[in-house]
Amino acid sequence: MNFSSTEQWLTRKILRMAGNPPFQLAVGRDAADLMTNDGSKSTTVVVSDRRMLAKLALDPEMAFGDGYSDGRIEVRGDLTAFLEELMRFMQSGEKAAWYARLRSWWLDRVNDNTTRGSRKNIHRHYDLNVDFYKLWLDKRMVYTCAYFPTTGATLEDAQVAKMDHVCRKVQLQPGEKVVDAGCGWGALALHMAKHYGVTVRAFNISHEQIVYAREQAKREGLSGQVEFIEDDYRNISGRQDAFMSVGMLEHVGLRHYEEFSRVIHRTIGDWGRGLVHFIGRNYPHPFSPWMRKRIFPGAYAPALSEVAPVFEPGNLSVLDVENLRMHYAKTLEHWLARFETSVDRVTQMFGPEFVRAWRLYLAGSLAAFRSGGLQLFQIAFAGANCRQIPWTRAHLYEDIQPAAKEEKWMHATP
Amino acid sequence: MNFSSTEQWLTRKILRMAGNPPFQLAVGRDAADLMTNDGSKSTTVVVSDRRMLAKLALDPEMAFGDGYSDGRIEVRGDLTAFLEELMRFMQSGEKAAWYARLRSWWLDRVNDNTTRGSRKNIHRHYDLNVDFYKLWLDKRMVYTCAYFPTTGATLEDAQVAKMDHVCRKVQLQPGEKVVDAGCGWGALALHMAKHYGVTVRAFNISHEQIVYAREQAKREGLSGQVEFIEDDYRNISGRQDAFMSVGMLEHVGLRHYEEFSRVIHRTIGDWGRGLVHFIGRNYPHPFSPWMRKRIFPGAYAPALSEVAPVFEPGNLSVLDVENLRMHYAKTLEHWLARFETSVDRVTQMFGPEFVRAWRLYLAGSLAAFRSGGLQLFQIAFAGANCRQIPWTRAHLYEDIQPAAKEEKWMHATP
Numbered sequence: 074m075n076f077s078s079t080e081q082w083l084t085r086k087i088l089r090m091a092g093n094p095p096f097q098l099a100v101g102r103d104a105a106d107l108m109t110n111d112g113s114k115s116t117t118v119v120v121s122d123r124r125m126l127a128k129l130a131l132d133p134e135m136a137f138g139d140g141y142s143d144g145r146i147e148v149r150g151d152l153t154a155f156l157e158e159l160m161r162f163m164q165s166g167e168k169a170a171w172y173a174r175l176r177s178w179w180l181d182r183v184n185d186n187t188t189r190g191s192r193k194n195i196h197r198h199y200d201l202n203v204d205f206y207k208l209w210l211d212k213r214m215v216y217t218c219a220y221f222p223t224t225g226a227t228l229e230d231a232q233v234a235k236m237d238h239v240c241r242k243v244q245l246q247p248g249e250k251v252v253d254a255g256c257g258w259g260a261l262a263l264h265m266a267k268h269y270g271v272t273v274r275a276f277n278i279s280h281e282q283i284v285y286a287r288e289q290a291k292r293e294g295l296s297g298q299v300e301f302i303e304d305d306y307r308n309i310s311g312r313q314d315a316f317m318s319v320g321m322l323e324h325v326g327l328r329h330y331e332e333f334s335r336v337i338h339r340t341i342g343d344w345g346r347g348l349v350h351f352i353g354r355n356y357p358h359p360f361s362p363w364m365r366k367r368i369f370p371g372a373y374a375p376a377l378s379e380v381a382p383v384f385e386p387g388n389l390s391v392l393d394v395e396n397l398r399m400h401y402a403k404t405l406e407h408w409l410a411r412f413e414t415s416v417d418r419v420t421q422m423f424g425p426e427f428v429r430a431w432r433l434y435l436a437g438s439l440a441a442f443r444s445g446g447l448q449l450f451q452i453a454f455a456g457a458n459c460r461q462i463p464w465t466r467a468h469l470y471e472d473i474q475p476a477a478k479e480e481k482w483m484h485a486t487p
Numbered sequence: 488m489n490f491s492s493t494e495q496w497l498t499r500k501i502l503r504m505a506g507n508p509p510f511q512l513a514v515g516r517d518a519a520d521l522m523t524n525d526g527s528k529s530t531t532v533v534v535s536d537r538r539m540l541a542k543l544a545l546d547p548e549m550a551f552g553d554g555y556s557d558g559r560i561e562v563r564g565d566l567t568a569f570l571e572e573l574m575r576f577m578q579s580g581e582k583a584a585w586y587a588r589l590r591s592w593w594l595d596r597v598n599d600n601t602t603r604g605s606r607k608n609i610h611r612h613y614d615l616n617v618d619f620y621k622l623w624l625d626k627r628m629v630y631t632c633a634y635f636p637t638t639g640a641t642l643e644d645a646q647v648a649k650m651d652h653v654c655r656k657v658q659l660q661p662g663e664k665v666v667d668a669g670c671g672w673g674a675l676a677l678h679m680a681k682h683y684g685v686t687v688r689a690f691n692i693s694h695e696q697i698v699y700a701r702e703q704a705k706r707e708g709l710s711g712q713v714e715f716i717e718d719d720y721r722n723i724s725g726r727q728d729a730f731m732s733v734g735m736l737e738h739v740g741l742r743h744y745e746e747f748s749r750v751i752h753r754t755i756g757d758w759g760r761g762l763v764h765f766i767g768r769n770y771p772h773p774f775s776p777w778m779r780k781r782i783f784p785g786a787y788a789p790a791l792s793e794v795a796p797v798f799e800p801g802n803l804s805v806l807d808v809e810n811l812r813m814h815y816a817k818t819l820e821h822w823l824a825r826f827e828t829s830v831d832r833v834t835q836m837f838g839p840e841f842v843r844a845w846r847l848y849l850a851g852s853l854a855a856f857r858s859g860g861l862q863l864f865q866i867a868f869a870g871a872n873c874r875q876i877p878w879t880r881a882h883l884y885e886d887i888q889p890a891a892k893e894e895k896w897m898h899a900t901p
Contacts, residue, residue: 164802221878222879222881223878224878355798355799355802355803355804355805355871356799356800356802357799376795376799377791377795377798377799377805378792378795378796378799381790381791381792381795382792384769384791385769385770385771385790385791385792386770388578388769388770388859389769390769390810390812390859390862391769391791391808391810391862391864392809392810393808393809393810394805394807394808395806395807395880396804396805396806396807398804399876399878445802445804445871445872448804448805450805457769457859458859462813464635464637464638464813465636465884466809466880466883466884467636467884469880469884470879470880470881470883470884
């Protein structure tokens with residue numbers, strides 16, 4: 074190697090912060106050399122110059138994300154496998170430096186999910202051209218974790234299975250009134266109306282998604298049964314039989330769980346039921362600062378200790394918590410594969426830097442679900458006096474083919 | 488009515504503290520009158536004298552429990568139904584007076600579940616003559632919530648179904664090593680060894696229960712496979728594949744969850760699985776002071792926000808939380824009915840005051856599960872790197888007859 078002593082010091086520091094993973098870290102001029110010898114290390118990260126190295130040492134995650142996106146950092150090898158291994162090593166790495174922690178804290182403040190802040194945050198991600206999302210989501214445009222009854226199910230089928238799974242969990246009955254908080258492009262609201270005979274009020278603050286959802290309702294002849302409302306969850310009013318929220322809690326933000334809790338309780342009272350589906354964690358931890366800056370401003374993935382207080386003030390009973398972490402890994406495998414086949418189209422739409430940033434977001438999320446850094450929780454709950462509670466959960470698995478024996482184990486790595 | 492003004496004032500105060508339930512409250516000399524008129528109020532509580540009334544006003548729950556036990560308070564009508572209605576009204580009653588709160592706090596201190604304190608607390612309840620428990624438990628002596636695949640299942644079958652349900656949840660495999668923390672009379676440990684081919688180390692600090700369990704192991708030829716150890720859960724050592732604890736967390740005490748958390752993590756590491764089954768609540772609330780004084784010293788039923796920190800420090804993944812509250816109500820219906828048919832035997836054993844105290848404990852618990860004051864949680868979890876996680880939960884319901892349609896709803900009242 075031909076590193077200067079500063080570069081060597083920075084390299085050692087960066088690797089130590091990451092828990093000393095078995096990767097090569099090289100600056101541009103050495104990269105060619107490295108690739109010709111030492112086959113023992115599977116992945117090489119090539120950094121453009123010494124300035125990038127210094128940035129990595131100061132705020133590793135943010136510098137890596139931005140450097141990877143603008144091409145000053147290159148990962149030679151499988152990106153997802155690299156990120157997954159990195160995440161496992163990072164658990165034993167050093168705590169983030171003061172600068173990175175300060176930046177993370179600051180991001181949290183400026184992206185606070187107030188009524189106004191939420192609009193800005195949601196606009197950034199969900200108001201992107203729908204044609205872009207059509208390239209890699211399923212045909213119903215469900216942008217949340219799917220449920221694969223068997224590991225070989227298609228993404229299309231798994232998204233339908235997920236919608237049925239959550240509807241069964243709250244035992245929707247024909248004629249009931251349901252609120253859908255954070256309805257995306259409307260797939261779940263339409264599914265509930267069509268297949269469970271309920272009336273739905275669906276809320277979302279993404280203008281583009283609401284416009285799309287209304288068109289879909291019209292196309293399917295469900296406009297009379299499903300109302301898509303462009304408004305904040307805090308403005309949900311009126312009594313409903315059930316409260317559904319699939320993939321919105323991540324955008325509520327820890328500081329606003331009390332408001333969210335009050336909205337749920339005033340919606341279902343002491344007699345209704347509900348379900349909240351969200352990305353969580355095994356223990357409290359800040360959400361990736363790079364993701365918060367570039368992909369999901371204001372996002373947070375809570376631990377169960379943090380989310381239990383959503384239910385407790387209203388005397389709501391938690392009935393069922395299911396962890397579907399590996400189902401999200403599989404969902405992301407599908408999304409990433411479809412994204413990769415559409416790279417030319419996405420490049421035309423948004424340019425190469427966007428492609429690399431979104432590849433990192435999708436691969437990083439996949440790696441996080443595989444390594445256990447992220448979990449996916451579905452929590453079914455009911456008001457304290459609710460009588461419509463199934464005696465057992467067997468009804469969730471009726472009419473569903475049991476998974477083949479070899480598919481019954483969830484493997485942490487592929 | 489013929490109350491003195493003091494008695495009227497005390498009566499109004501007591502009823503207000505209880506949320507003004509629709510009951511009659513009378514002192515001895517008026518009781519006969521009351522029973523002849525006013526058929527509109529279903530239950531009458533007859534109090535022996537004015538002193539008892541004053542005690543009820545000062546510390547209602549403790550006074551009621553002790554007064555009911557020693558016969559100075561009489562409930563005319565169905566005891567369980569009365570308690571259930573009372574509990575519903577009490578939710579809107581006044582906060583306990585300073586004296587009752589102080590007494591509750593003091594009980595918590597003197598009955599702290601230290602290693603020494605736990606021995607004393609457990610001895611009080613579980614070292615009672617086994618012949619007493621044989622009168623009203625199932626034949627395998629399972630003293631925890633059963634699992635009724637259908638509401639009509641027998642108690643005997645429902646206790647076996649519960650043991651299978653928890654074993655399936657942790658996917659026990661032949662040859663694995665399992666620890667059972669708080670093993671009671673040994674039924675689960677023996678069931679796991681016999682039907683799942685695992686080796687079990689089972690811990691309990693009740694001497695009488697351990698003696699009984701060892702005899703059972705010998706009788707069933709399982710002494711080589713199941714070791715019953717008379718020791719505190721804090722002294723569990725060695726690596727195991729799975730950690731089971733059914734009905735012990737209630738006796739660990741909130742102040743000792745960190746110790747409990749460390750024991751679990753050092754037992755299963757990052758690769759094992761486990762299950763904790765316990766009586767909980769919708770939100771944090773002190774455990775009944777009378778129960779803590781007379782029946783279960785040191786007991787506490789935690790909310791999920793309080794128990795999540797058992798798993799978080801060890802980076803354990805919560806995989807599945809199931810609320811079986813109404814299954815405990817049904818279990819208690821069976822226990823109470825068997826207890827009532829054995830009242831003469833119990834009176835011979837321990838006298839009439841014991842009978843009344845235990846009737847109140849069983850009926851009060853049944854009422855609490857029916858009214859939602861208590862919940863029953865089973866939490867299945869795994870180490871962060873565990874790969875033995877089922878893909879879905881369908882396997883829990885294979886080979887099990889789905890409940891008949893009319894049995895699928897859990898009703899909060901019978």
